[in-house]
Amino acid sequence: MGETPRLVATDIDGTLLSDDRTISRRTADLLARIRAQGTPVVLVTGRPIRWLDLVYEQLVEPLPAVCANGAVVYDPTTDEVLRADPLAPDILAQVAQRLRAEVPGVSFAVEIGDGRQMRHEAHYPLRWDSDDDAIRAVESVEELLSAPAVKLLARGGEQDPDLFLAVVAGALRGLAEATHSSYTGLVEISASGVTKAAGLAWYCERDGIAARDVLAFGDMPNDVPMLTWAGRAVAVANAHPAVLAVADEVTSANSEDGVAAYLEKIFGVG
The missing domain is CATH 3.40.50.1000 (HAD superfamily/HAD-like)
Incomplete structure (x- = not known):
């Protein structure tokens, strides 16, 4: 440069x-x-x-x-x-299946509509946006994962963020990208290559x-x-x-x- x-x-x-x-x-x-x-x-x-x-x-x-x-x-x-460049519903389903097997009690939320709306499982802990009209709980994981999502969010309770990321990234290798940007045990998942x-x-x-x-x-x-x-x-x-x-x-x-x-x-x- x-x-x-x-x-x-x-x-x-x-x-x-x-x-x-x-x-x-x-x-x-x-x-x-x-x-x-x-x-x-x-x-x-x-x-x-x-x-x-x-x-x-x-x-x-x-x-x-x-x-x-x-x-x-x-x-x-x-x-x-x-x-x-969103995660397709079939990939979301595979991601959820792999993480359910690796992380007991994992919960999910998705950013849909180009990130203008968020949907989450009822037991997913909201730390922001809890009173935002763009945020809505869904009744089933099938409903949650039914639309393309620009980001899937995964929480597994109180976790060391770096160790939790290593577990998630290992489970999703070759399927999706995993990263984190906080110290609260939240992993952010994107489509492969994104x-x-x-x-x-x-x-x-x-x-x-x-x-x-x-x-x-x-x-x-x-x-x-x-x-x-x-x-x-x-x-x-x-x-x-x-x-x-x-x-x-x-x-x-x-x-x-x-x-x-x-x-x-x-x-x-x-």
């Missing part, structure tokens, strides 16, 4: 957002200035589309997003899904931008594919050890505007 990237890609939670889930004015203004100078900025997140408004309302202008760990590419200007790297690569190829010209920021294991794909990978100081291991550089923590601090240095603005 040259000194100045042709595109900036950043994770949201734990990277761009502070621990209180806010974006500082410093960061919001800087992203707008970089875009105004001609460098695209893309959000690359595990979040579904319905959670992006909480981010967009803090930015100067909405940014294009690769959502659901790469399964959805979204244009907020037109409210258009440019690309979706990662943040794949979604971002599709977006960049459309605009003729090579991986070597992309600067990417992240903090959690679901960011690792994107960071290993990008020409320059930067971890925030609060990142998971797996991210620190693959990063080319480390900036200050999300609580200290680490993304903004690094971009000010690279673009010579502040």
Whole structure:
């Protein structure tokens, strides 16, 4: 990569957002200035589309997003899904069958409708969105898995997230992708080959931008594919050890505007 990237890609939670889930004015203004100078900025997140408004309302202008760990590419200007790569119902059924055998008491939820709606088993523990009209419990696992889903969520009670991921990934090897982006024992499952790297690569190829010209920021294991794909990978100081291991550089923590601090240095603005 040259000194100045042709595109900036950043994770949201734990990277761009502070621990209180806010974006500082410093960061919001800087992203707008970089875009105004001609460098695209893309959000690359595990979040579904319905959670992006909480981010967009803090930015100067909405940014294009690769959502659901790469399964959805979204244009907020037109409210258009440019690309979706969901898990098909037959694959969802195979995934559920394998995990039921490996993880006693596992429970599931699915992001459907390009991530605008969520369905969950009655015993799936909701930690967010419990009063959202887009969220609904279903009566059977057959109903839950009857429609294509851009992401399947699996919980197995209180688990070490890294150990739980290893169990799930091992059970699903060759069938689907498994990752995690939290410390609550939640594993996120996507269609085979669907990662943040794949979604971002599709977006960049459309605009003729090579991986070597992309600067990417992240903090959690679901960011690792994107960071290993990008020409320059930067971890925030609060990142998971797996991210620190693959990063080319480390900036200050999300609580200290680490993304903004690094971009000010690279673009010579502040």
